[in-house]
Amino acid sequence: MNRFVAFICVSLFPSAVFAAEGHGEAVGPALPQMDVATFPSQLFWLLICFGALFWFMSSVAIPRLGKVRKSREDTLEGDLALARQYKQQADDEVAAYDALIRAAYAEAGAQLQAAEVQIRANAEAQIDAFRARASALIEEAEREIESMRRESLKSIDQIAAEVAVLAAEKIVGLPADIDQARSVVQTLNQKAA
Amino acid sequence: MAGPLHQFQIQKIVPLEIAGADVSFTNSALWMVLGLATAFIFFGLSTRKAGVVPGRLQMASEVLYEFIGNMVRDNIGKKGYVYFPFIFSVFIFILLANLLGLIPGSFTPTSHIIVTAALGLTVFAGVTVFGLWNHGLHFFSIFCPPGVPLPLKFLIIPIEIFTFLFKPLTLAIRLFANMMAGHVMLKIFASFGPMLITLGFLGYAMSILPVVTNVAVYALELLVAILQAYIFAILSCIYLKDTVELHH
Numbered sequence: 001m002n003r004f005v006a007f008i009c010v011s012l013f014p015s016a017v018f019a020a021e022g023h024g025e026a027v028g029p030a031l032p033q034m035d036v037a038t039f040p041s042q043l044f045w046l047l048i049c050f051g052a053l054f055w056f057m058s059s060v061a062i063p064r065l066g067k068v069r070k071s072r073e074d075t076l077e078g079d080l081a082l083a084r085q086y087k088q089q090a091d092d093e094v095a096a097y098d099a100l101i102r103a104a105y106a107e108a109g110a111q112l113q114a115a116e117v118q119i120r121a122n123a124e125a126q127i128d129a130f131r132a133r134a135s136a137l138i139e140e141a142e143r144e145i146e147s148m149r150r151e152s153l154k155s156i157d158q159i160a161a162e163v164a165v166l167a168a169e170k171i172v173g174l175p176a177d178i179d180q181a182r183s184v185v186q187t188l189n190q191k192a193a
Numbered sequence: 194m195a196g197p198l199h200q201f202q203i204q205k206i207v208p209l210e211i212a213g214a215d216v217s218f219t220n221s222a223l224w225m226v227l228g229l230a231t232a233f234i235f236f237g238l239s240t241r242k243a244g245v246v247p248g249r250l251q252m253a254s255e256v257l258y259e260f261i262g263n264m265v266r267d268n269i270g271k272k273g274y275v276y277f278p279f280i281f282s283v284f285i286f287i288l289l290a291n292l293l294g295l296i297p298g299s300f301t302p303t304s305h306i307i308v309t310a311a312l313g314l315t316v317f318a319g320v321t322v323f324g325l326w327n328h329g330l331h332f333f334s335i336f337c338p339p340g341v342p343l344p345l346k347f348l349i350i351p352i353e354i355f356t357f358l359f360k361p362l363t364l365a366i367r368l369f370a371n372m373m374a375g376h377v378m379l380k381i382f383a384s385f386g387p388m389l390i391t392l393g394f395l396g397y398a399m400s401i402l403p404v405v406t407n408v409a410v411y412a413l414e415l416l417v418a419i420l421q422a423y424i425f426a427i428l429s430c431i432y433l434k435d436t437v438e439l440h441h
Contacts, residue, residue: 032201032305033373038221039307040214042203045222046308049229053286056233058278064240065258072245 197380220300228289268430284426291418304372313364323436375414382407
């Protein structure tokens with residue numbers, strides 16, 4: 001409300017002054033602008049004032065404003081450049097990290113593969129060794145069986161000869177020669193073979 | 194009571210004479226000096242501790258700087274920057290003369306044709322001198338737009354010369370007439386008030402009408418004061434464009 005009253009008062013003030021100003025009659029031409037006598041003074045003071053303003057503007061105000069605007073532009077540009085630089089750095093870091101991760105994956109893969117190859121080779125070598133050992137054992141066992149068979153065949157000949165001698169004595173009552181019997185058995189064996 | 198033209202009366206404050214010419218310090222000179230002082234104080238203070246982050250005052254002067262800077266760049270081009278201090282000074286000078294002139298009881302230096310004519314002729318002289326300086330005699334080709342058939346040239350060239358010579362006159366009269374008309378209008382409306390009061394009670398009551406009208410006129414005059422400074426500056430730019438590059 002106070003503000004409104006103040007606004008009204010300020011608004012009305014010009015009218016009051018415009019209405020009141022200027023007592024005493026004008027001298028010179030009807031239009032004061034056409035009073036040539038005032039021209040030198042107006043031109044003189046215009047030259048001084050406009051000259052001073054032009055000097056002030058061109059040598060003080062404009063350079064100062066231009067400088068501050070330039071420095072603002074530079075600051076903004078510098079900040080942006082710094083931001084770009086930081087972004088570049090961050091991008092580089094990310095790229096390096098990615099490369100590192102990729103390298104680690106690759107290495108892990110290679111190691112896995114190497115380990116697999118190694119394991120396979122070990123297993124094959126062990127299987128081969130086992131097979132060799134097993135066949136050696138089997139061979140030996142076979143040999144042993146063979147020799148035992150031979151031994152037992154020999155004993156069977158002896159037993160057959162002895163049985164023949166004893167049988168001849170008991171059944172026929174003839175004393176028989178053991179060596180003769182053995183040679184007969186051998187002859188029979190050879191015939192069988 | 195004084196007539197509406199009385200406010201334009203030049204009154205001597207300090208009589209002064211140099212080489213036989215009357216260069217007295219008058220009310221017109223006083224308000225020019227006050228405008229100058231306002232510009233000194235405003236631009237001096239606002240740029241004194243100019244920082245990258247501007248304060249309010251600095252922001253205001255930077256807005257003016259950018260406004261006129263854009264005007265010069267848009268209308269003359271990059272090469273027009275040499276005219277920037279002049280256009281800026283002209284704009285600020287006319288703006289402050291017009292605005293300070295609206296202070297009741299003050300004086301408007303730009304309401305005098307001799308002042309606006311001097312400013313207009315300065316622009317005209319600048320256009321002619323810099324135009325001849327930059328383009329030599331080729332500058333006169335501005336009177337002959339390209340692509341005009343020969344018979345038409347006899348018509349166009351006199352018109353163009355006529356237009357060129359009238360440029361300072363139109364600059365001067367536009368500003369002077371606007372300022373003078375505005376102040377006369379303010380004065381006439383203001384003097385309706387006292388006139389109505391003498392008519393008795395009804396007049397007394399009705400005297401509020403011219404006062405209210407004057408408030409609106411005053412607002413309009415504020416707009417005109419700023420607009421005329423802008424128009425003078427932008428027309429100066431357009432005229433000075435010919436000195437930088439010929440043909441449109």
